[in-house]
Amino acid sequence: MIRDITIGQYYPADSKLHRLDPRVKIMCTLFFLISLFCIRNIWGYVVATFFLATVICISKVPFKFIVKGLRPVIMLLMITVIFNLLLTKTGTVVYEIWILRITDEGLRTAGYMTVRLIYLILGSSLMTFTTTPNALTDGIEKLLWPLRKIKLPVHEIAMMMSIALRFIPILLEETDKIMKAQIARGADLESGNIIQKAKAMIPILVPLFVSAFRRATDLAMAMEARCYRGGEGRTKMKPLVYRKKDYIAYAITITYVVFAVLVGR
Amino acid sequence: MRMIKTDNLIFEYKKHDDEGNVIGAHRAIDEINLDIEEGQFIAILGHNGSGKSTLAKHMNAILVPTGGTMWVDGKNTSEEDNIWDVRQSAGMVFQNPDNQIIGTVVEEDVGFGPENLGVPTEEIWRRVEESLSAVGMIEYRHHSPNKLSGGQKQRVAIAGVVAMRPKCIVLDEPTAMLDPNGRKEVLRTVEELRKREKVTVILITHYMEEVVGADRVIVMDKGHIVMDGTTKEVFSQVETLKKYRLDVPQVTLLAHELKKKGYDIPDAVLTTEELVDALACCEIAGTHTVHKSESQSGVSEVSVDVPKEPIIKLDHVNYIYSPGNAYEKHALKDVSLDIYEGEFIGIIGHTGSGKSTLIQHLNGLIKATDGAIYYRGKNIYGEKYNLRQLRNQVGLVFQYPEHQLFEIDVLTDVCFGPKNQGLSVEECKARAIEALQLVGLPEKYYGRSPFDLSGGQKRRVAIAGVLAMKPKVLVLDEPTAGLDPKGRDEILNQIAHLQKEGNLTVILVSHSMEDIAKYVDRIVVMNKGCKMLEGVPKEVFSHYKELESVGLAAPQVSYIMHALVERGIPVDTQATTISEAVETISQILIK
Numbered sequence: 123m124i125r126d127i128t129i130g131q132y133y134p135a136d137s138k139l140h141r142l143d144p145r146v147k148i149m150c151t152l153f154f155l156i157s158l159f160c161i162r163n164i165w166g167y168v169v170a171t172f173f174l175a176t177v178i179c180i181s182k183v184p185f186k187f188i189v190k191g192l193r194p195v196i197m198l199l200m201i202t203v204i205f206n207l208l209l210t211k212t213g214t215v216v217y218e219i220w221i222l223r224i225t226d227e228g229l230r231t232a233g234y235m236t237v238r239l240i241y242l243i244l245g246s247s248l249m250t251f252t253t254t255p256n257a258l259t260d261g262i263e264k265l266l267w268p269l270r271k272i273k274l275p276v277h278e279i280a281m282m283m284s285i286a287l288r289f290i291p292i293l294l295e296e297t298d299k300i301m302k303a304q305i306a307r308g309a310d311l312e313s314g315n316i317i318q319k320a321k322a323m324i325p326i327l328v329p330l331f332v333s334a335f336r337r338a339t340d341l342a343m344a345m346e347a348r349c350y351r352g353g354e355g356r357t358k359m360k361p362l363v364y365r366k367k368d369y370i371a372y373a374i375t376i377t378y379v380v381f382a383v384l385v386g387r
Numbered sequence: 388m389r390m391i392k393t394d395n396l397i398f399e400y401k402k403h404d405d406e407g408n409v410i411g412a413h414r415a416i417d418e419i420n421l422d423i424e425e426g427q428f429i430a431i432l433g434h435n436g437s438g439k440s441t442l443a444k445h446m447n448a449i450l451v452p453t454g455g456t457m458w459v460d461g462k463n464t465s466e467e468d469n470i471w472d473v474r475q476s477a478g479m480v481f482q483n484p485d486n487q488i489i490g491t492v493v494e495e496d497v498g499f500g501p502e503n504l505g506v507p508t509e510e511i512w513r514r515v516e517e518s519l520s521a522v523g524m525i526e527y528r529h530h531s532p533n534k535l536s537g538g539q540k541q542r543v544a545i546a547g548v549v550a551m552r553p554k555c556i557v558l559d560e561p562t563a564m565l566d567p568n569g570r571k572e573v574l575r576t577v578e579e580l581r582k583r584e585k586v587t588v589i590l591i592t593h594y595m596e597e598v599v600g601a602d603r604v605i606v607m608d609k610g611h612i613v614m615d616g617t618t619k620e621v622f623s624q625v626e627t628l629k630k631y632r633l634d635v636p637q638v639t640l641l642a643h644e645l646k647k648k649g650y651d652i653p654d655a656v657l658t659t660e661e662l663v664d665a666l667a668c669c670e671i672a673g674t675h676t677v678h679k680s681e682s683q684s685g686v687s688e689v690s691v692d693v694p695k696e697p698i699i700k701l702d703h704v705n706y707i708y709s710p711g712n713a714y715e716k717h718a719l720k721d722v723s724l725d726i727y728e729g730e731f732i733g734i735i736g737h738t739g740s741g742k743s744t745l746i747q748h749l750n751g752l753i754k755a756t757d758g759a760i761y762y763r764g765k766n767i768y769g770e771k772y773n774l775r776q777l778r779n780q781v782g783l784v785f786q787y788p789e790h791q792l793f794e795i796d797v798l799t800d801v802c803f804g805p806k807n808q809g810l811s812v813e814e815c816k817a818r819a820i821e822a823l824q825l826v827g828l829p830e831k832y833y834g835r836s837p838f839d840l841s842g843g844q845k846r847r848v849a850i851a852g853v854l855a856m857k858p859k860v861l862v863l864d865e866p867t868a869g870l871d872p873k874g875r876d877e878i879l880n881q882i883a884h885l886q887k888e889g890n891l892t893v894i895l896v897s898h899s900m901e902d903i904a905k906y907v908d909r910i911v912v913m914n915k916g917c918k919m920l921e922g923v924p925k926e927v928f929s930h931y932k933e934l935e936s937v938g939l940a941a942p943q944v945s946y947i948m949h950a951l952v953e954r955g956i957p958v959d960t961q962a963t964t965i966s967e968a969v970e971t972i973s974q975i976l977i978k
Contacts, residue, residue, distance in 0.1 A: 132491070132531070134529065134530075134531070254491055254492055254495075255491045256490060256491045256492060256495050284489075284491065285489065287491060288488075288489070288490075288491045288532075288533075291533050292485055292533065296790075299785065299790075300790070300791055302747065302752050302785070303783075303785045303788065303791040304791060304803075305752060305778070306750060306752060306778055306782070306783040306785070306853070307778075307791075307803055307804040307807065307852060307853065307856065308775060308778055308779060308803075308804050308807030308808055308856060309803075309807055310775070310807065324793065325791075325793050325803065328793035329790055329791050329792065329793050332790075332793075332838065333790055336486075337483075337485070337486045340481065340483055340486035340487065341486050341487065341489070343444075343449055343481070344479075344481055344486065344487035344489070345489060345499075346449060346474070347447050347449055347474060347478070347479040347481075348474070348478075348489075348499055348500040348503060348547065348548070348551065349471055349474050349475055349500060349503040349504055349551070350499070350503045351471070351503065355505045356502050356503055356505060357501075357502055357505050357506055357507060357508060357511065358502060358508060359494075359495060359498035359501070359502055359508065359511045359512065359515065360495070360498075360508075361508055
């Protein structure tokens with residue numbers, strides 16, 4: 123079950139998108155997200171759809187795989203739709219039952235909201251699908267580099283993020299294993315009220331924390347053994363250098379943003 | 388040139404109370420004097436907790452001596468300025484493959500060391516390529532480490548060390564968590580590396596077979612070096628090694644047993660050839676030439692089962708992981724299996740063959756996609772079937788079960804299972820004590836935190852946790868993984884004892900063919916989700932060629948027997964354990 127979550131995962135493939143500089147991808151995703159919030163009519167969304175569809179095509183990530191990332195947020199989407207439908211009071215009434223009233227305005231906002239949220243998730247997960255977590259943290263590190271002047275430990279933050287990303291699948295697997303082991307010992311994880319359920323989590327959380335700490339100690343030792351001593355004096359195997367294609371990507375995205383915002387005003 | 392030298396090396400682990408005050412010390416290394424020449428292959432043996440890992444961590448300046456001095460490549464590790472030089476000249480590979488890979492892509496992980504050393508970018512790329520080729524992992528350079536097998540991960544870890552251009556590689560139980568194929572893979576890599584790069588290799592292990600190629604073997608016990616010499620010198624002292632909770636390779640043990648019987652065999656035989664050569668000189672007793680066919684007919688008699696109802700019956704079970712998704716995998720294919728009460732069954736198969744999936748079906752943790760499972764004749768997928776009841780009857784001990792301990796003390800942890808069964812506090816306690824006695828844990832540990840115990844003790848507590856539920860069937864997934872030889876024997880002997888005395892049905896998943904041959908009544912061989920073979924050990928191991936084709940093997944003794952037959956000594960090729968081998972040889976060969 124836990125393995126089905128695709129959000130934040132990397133999908134190995136060799137596409138133009140995969141080869142872009144992570145900084146470009148981070149910034150362009152940001153631009154794309156901003157553009158979504160500036161679009162106010164259907165034509166703007168058509169432009170956004172066209173842009174997103176093209177990028178997905180270029181990325182070589184199977185569409186099915188991307189859509190799966192939406193599964194965990196379906197609840198959130200539903201709530202947004204319902205709230206927008208019911209709480210928008212302006213516009214002509216389309217349907218009315220008891221005190222609930224659905225207006226055409228409400229329908230439109232709900233629709234836009236859903237599309238906006240879906241695109242938001244698709245856009246940002248496309249970034250993680252095409253960028254290795256390491257490249258992503260490298261990109262963030264480089265983008266945040268100027269903030270070192272205000273004593274922000276940029277390298278350390280980036281290192282922490284990259285380690286966290288590497289250990290997520292391992293710890294998920296471990297949780298699965300511990301859960302099974304405790305169920306095999308007769309643990310009841312499903313029935314009971316909230317307090318009983320929370321209590322039933324102790325046999326899972328304690329071993330999980332113990333294991334996480336053990337792994338942390340091991341990893342720290344392994345890093346030290348390989349001469350890790352913070353960001354000072356470190357070289358990069360894959361230093362970030364902007365190339366022609368990166369500038370082109372910037373240009374295309376900016377053109378899109380301008381176009382979408384103009385059309386969607 | 389000396390690679391490593393120590394002078395009265397002492398290391399103490401300090402014990403702290405809750406406020407952080409030192410309340411005691413445990414001396415893990417006690418006045419060790421050691422000299423290791425450059426370019427040698429050194430093996431360090433010792434049981435769990437003998438101090439061998441602590442010593443290894445000194446070679447990399449992860450630990451610095453409490454007393455005495457250690458020099459690595461002529462540099463004193465206690466001096467702050469030398470740390471980075473020491474760590475670069477003595478690279479270290481650790482036990483757990485998951486906990487030492489930092490990068491999320493193979494090549495980035497290998498580049499991590501050189502990056503830290505400040506090596507220029509182009510040079511990093513060259514080194515990454517070279518070291519990945521050296522360990523044979525170059526085609527995996529763009530893979531995520533999470534998708535690799537244990538053996539592959541360890542090879543990546545070795546490449547990560549090689550990329551730092553060390554003069555010496557210290558491997559701290561690199562194979563302890565791997566299956567036999569992974570183990571071979573890693574050892575082959577180390578061997579090739581040694582030949583090509585001429586690095587000093589220090590291998591810490593408690594698998595005796597891995598030591599055979601070493602130039603020098605050092606045995607540690609209680610922080611001391613207790614034996615030191617060539618492989619032959621050390622392995623000739625079988626009894627002494629046993630005293631230190633170790634053993635010797637099966638060939639050596641067989642030779643030792645035969646020698647005790649009065650055969651003229653040299654000391655410390657390390658290879659099958661040596662043993663066969665020695666035995667070939669003996670005279671054959673004339674009357675036993677038909678022995679082989681005789682015993683074969685004997686086997687078919689054994690395999691006739693008494694017709695009775697199986698305690699667990701698997702009926703055409705299929706299981707598909709995450710169906711309809713990119714990771715879809717047909718993990719079990721049409722598996723049918725009858726398990727009878729009181730049997731000792733062994734399940735073998737390489738990693739990914741479906742063994743773990745299979746055993747998780749037995750207590751309903753995984754529901755078969757297709758097919759049925761019957762416990763005492765009742766379908767466990769039936770509508771009203773109580774799966775929690777089933778789990779009380781079929782106890783499942785996972786791999787590394789000690790990782791599931793969570794309570795404040797041992798007794799309470801073992802009580803967890805009985806408590807879930809709804810028993811009274813007194814009854815839980817009584818059950819827990821009984822279970823702890825069964826696994827042989829001394830009473831003084833009952834009140835301790837499970838996290839303070841040694842690895843072997845934790846393992847016992849975890850097994851007791853399942854036994855306390857009084858299961859009728861006990862399923863164990865590699866209960867001996869990571870334990871030293873003595874610990875392995877102790878656990879298995881206890882399980883075998885339970886099976887005989889307590890009329891317990893035991894299902895043992897193991898990678899060790901020697902253990903399987905020694906203990907089980909019946910073997911099930913899994914391959915690619917299918918049941919490939921099934922039968923008594925002798926029968927299954929006689930198909931050793933087929934077993935090899937799926938990445939398994941017969942016990943070492945079988946190979947010795949076959950080698951003897953090839954040399955014209957008509958021993959019983961179906962002997963799989965040391966005692967059987969001794970018996971058949973002594974029947975056929977005159978001393």
